Amino acid sequence: MTISKRLLALCLVLTLAANGCRLWVVPDQRGGDQSAAEVDSGADDGSATESKIAEISESGAIKAGGYRVLVLLETDFKKPMADGYVQAIYGPEVRSWLKGNSQGFRFFDQHTPIGKEADQFWKDAAKLPHGDLPWLFIFNGKPSYTGPLPQSPAEVLKLLKARKP
Amino acid sequence: MSFTSELGDAVVIDESNAHEFVHDSGYVERDWDADPLGSEPCAPLNTDPTIPRDDWDELIEQGERTKTFVNHLLDREGVPFKYQASTNFCASNATICAGQAAQVVQGQAFRSWSPASVACPITGFVNKGHWPKQVVAYLSKYGAVPSTLWPDNEINESLFKPTFAARDDNRVAEWTEQPRFSFEHLMTAMLKRQPTAAVFMWMKHVVCALYPVKLPGSDHYGIGCRNSYGPRWNRNGYLVIDEAKANADEMFSVRVVTGM
Numbered sequence: 001m002t003i004s005k006r007l008l009a010l011c012l013v014l015t016l017a018a019n020g021c022r023l024w025v026v027p028d029q030r031g032g033d034q035s036a037a038e039v040d041s042g043a044d045d046g047s048a049t050e051s052k053i054a055e056i057s058e059s060g061a062i063k064a065g066g067y068r069v070l071v072l073l074e075t076d077f078k079k080p081m082a083d084g085y086v087q088a089i090y091g092p093e094v095r096s097w098l099k100g101n102s103q104g105f106r107f108f109d110q111h112t113p114i115g116k117e118a119d120q121f122w123k124d125a126a127k128l129p130h131g132d133l134p135w136l137f138i139f140n141g142k143p144s145y146t147g148p149l150p151q152s153p154a155e156v157l158k159l160l161k162a163r164k165p
Numbered sequence: 166m167s168f169t170s171e172l173g174d175a176v177v178i179d180e181s182n183a184h185e186f187v188h189d190s191g192y193v194e195r196d197w198d199a200d201p202l203g204s205e206p207c208a209p210l211n212t213d214p215t216i217p218r219d220d221w222d223e224l225i226e227q228g229e230r231t232k233t234f235v236n237h238l239l240d241r242e243g244v245p246f247k248y249q250a251s252t253n254f255c256a257s258n259a260t261i262c263a264g265q266a267a268q269v270v271q272g273q274a275f276r277s278w279s280p281a282s283v284a285c286p287i288t289g290f291v292n293k294g295h296w297p298k299q300v301v302a303y304l305s306k307y308g309a310v311p312s313t314l315w316p317d318n319e320i321n322e323s324l325f326k327p328t329f330a331a332r333d334d335n336r337v338a339e340w341t342e343q344p345r346f347s348f349e350h351l352m353t354a355m356l357k358r359q360p361t362a363a364v365f366m367w368m369k370h371v372v373c374a375l376y377p378v379k380l381p382g383s384d385h386y387g388i389g390c391r392n393s394y395g396p397r398w399n400r401n402g403y404l405v406i407d408e409a410k411a412n413a414d415e416m417f418s419v420r421v422v423t424g425m
Contacts, residue, residue, distance in 0.1 A: 075357040076213065079220075080227050090233035090358065092241055095272065105272045109357075116338035118423040 049129045056128055057142040061120035065139055066103040067165055070125045071149055073134040075109045084151035085134055093153035094160070101164060138163045168222045170229060170378040170387075174400040177380060177387060179407035186404070189369045190393075191253020191294035195415055205298055207305035208340035208417055215349040216356050221386060224356050225377050234376040235358050236389055236403070238269050246402040247280060247373075248395035250318045253294045255371045257284035258393035259362045260300035260417065261309060262373035264337040266360035266391075267419035278335050279317050280393075282310035282328065290322045297362045297371055301340050301417045308332035338423045343416035348408050351388060352377055354418045363390070364415040365406070374416075378405055387411065 056062060073089060080086075088094050089107055098105040106122055108114065110133055114126050128137060128146060136156070138145035144163050150156050178186050203210030216224070228234040232241075244265065247258040257280035269275055286307075287299045310328040315321075343350040343361065354361045355377040363374040372390040380387050387405045396402040 075359075076216075080224050083227065083231055086227060086231050086233050090238060090270075091231060098272070099274075107270070107272050112421055113339045114421065116336075116423060117421060118334065118336070118338075 052127075052129050053143055053146070056124055059120075059124040061124050062139060062143070063141050065121040065125075066141065067101075067163075068103050068121065068125070068139045069098055069105040069160065070122070070137040070139070071105075071107045071134055072110050072126070072130055072137070073107060073149075074111075076111070081134070082151055084153070084155075085149060088149060088151070088153045088156045089134065091153055094156050097157055097160065101160075140165055168226045168379055169381040170225060172378065172381070172405060175389065175403050175405045176399050177405045177407055178410055179385075180409050183367060183410050187368055190249065190255040190371075191292075192255055192364065192366075192369050192371055193294035193296060194366065195296040195298055195364075200298055202345060203342055205302055205340070205342065207338065208298070208301050208342045211341040211343050211350060211418070213353075215347075215353040218349070221352065221356070221377065222379060225379050225386075228356075228376070234355075234389075235266050235270060235360055236376045236391075239266055239375070239391075242269050242275055244269060244275050245277065246391055246396045246398075247317065247393040249280065249393040251292075252281065252284070252318045252320070253292050254280050254284040254318070255393055256295050256297050256362070256364075257281070257287070257300050259371040259373045260297045260304065262391055262393065263360040263362045263417070263419050264304060264309075264422055266373065266375060267337070268422045270358050270360070271422060273422060276335070277312035277317075278309035279312045279315040279319075280309075281317060281319050281321075282315040282324070282332075285320055285322070286325065290320055292320055297364060297415055297417050298342075300362070301337070304337045305340070306336075308334070308336035311335065334423075336423045337419055337421070339420035341418045341420055343413075343418060345414060345416075346412040347416075348386075348412050351411065351413055351416055352386060352408075354416075355388060359418040359420075361416050361418040363388070363411075363413040365410070366414045367410060371415075372404065374413075380405075380407060385409065 117123050134149040136149040247262050249258045261278050261280050283303050287295050310331050314328045315324050361374040364371050374388050374390045376389040378387045385408050387407050388411045389405050392398055
């Protein structure tokens with residue numbers, strides 16, 4: 001990221017913070033692009049969110065887990081999800097790409113009782129803070145992206161491909 | 166919104182033809198006094214609200230148009246149909262079918278599990294019927310053996326000990342038991358993509374309920390299921406049960422499949 005882009009990002013954070021929104025940034029492992037995701041404003045304090053991410057990033061299971069992807073969703077919808085979400089979650093494009101390119105992926109309802117999941121990776125991953133669902137986590141030895149799930153398979157794939165080691 | 170499902174080859178079972186589908190495949194009715202509703206620790210009774218009927222058309226239309234219901238996922242993944250052959254193990258076949266379908270929905274790699282590996286320890290290695298709650302409890306506690314190590318319908322006690330360690334990676338840890346006879350709960354599970362083992366006493370059978378449909382020519386809805394008689398049974402291995410016949414006596418929906 002260039003210096004001017006960094007300054008722009010900083011201004012954006014400060015402006016939003018002044019307006020009651022909180023943003024947090026997860027640096028990309030490759031030192032390339034950075035992603036910022038809005039966390040539900042007022043729900044908890046931004047530093048707590050960052051420290052939670054830092055704590056979970058230290059989990060041995062996450063460090064050893066490699067390139068994995070978790071999507072948290074809410075299936076108890078009050079109204080139908082947008083077509084793009086439904087296709088990104090249950091359609092073939094994202095799943096088949098992940099099958100060939102990741103070390104594992106999961107689509108969990110946010111209320112899934114995950115305590116008995118056998119793989120510690122998913123237990124730890126599901127503890128990460130998130131904003132409005134559906135929410136996407138991309139891991140690569142640590143959380144390398146966390147943000148709202150884009151509203152189409154093509155946009156999700158773009159993010160996944162950009163983060164693939 | 167006026168919408169009806171495209172049912173393709175599937176045969177709809179309703180009041181007019183239900184008698185043709187009564188076949189005793191080994192289901193033994195649950196002992197409701199000893200085993201009351203919601204009594205299985207890994208399968209608490211579902212008390213969540215159901216999705217209102219007024220919303221069903223829109224959700225079904227979307228799932229069909231985008232081909233994103235559980236049957237679509239299983240067909241795309243090439244997940245094979247279970248075939249119980251001459252065993253009386255419909256409860257194990259249907260319940261394992263639900264567990265395996267949930268594997269795919271959650272994003273796990275499909276791996277086939279042997280229904281006999283669960284039915285045999287439940288029945289004492291005898292070809293006799295049982296009920297889904299027993300299968301749910303066993304799958305949660307011990308898991309199933311992969312079909313590669315224990316053929317799907319083999320009743321063989323000598324397989325038990327050598328394959329026991331392989332069960333741990335193939336458990337369905339958490340289930341939800343749905344209220345008896347509640348079509349609304351079964352329909353809600355289908356709309357949420359929660360595969361469900363469902364008992365229909367009129368049929369004396371257990372099937373794996375996978376997807377919702379809106380039936381043509383009426384205001385009825387129905388449930389699309391995989392049967393356990395292979396891919397060619399009833400044209401394509403599936404059956405659709407009209408809501409008039411789809412008030413299931415016992416229902417378990419999958420919440421968490423553990424393992425790889």
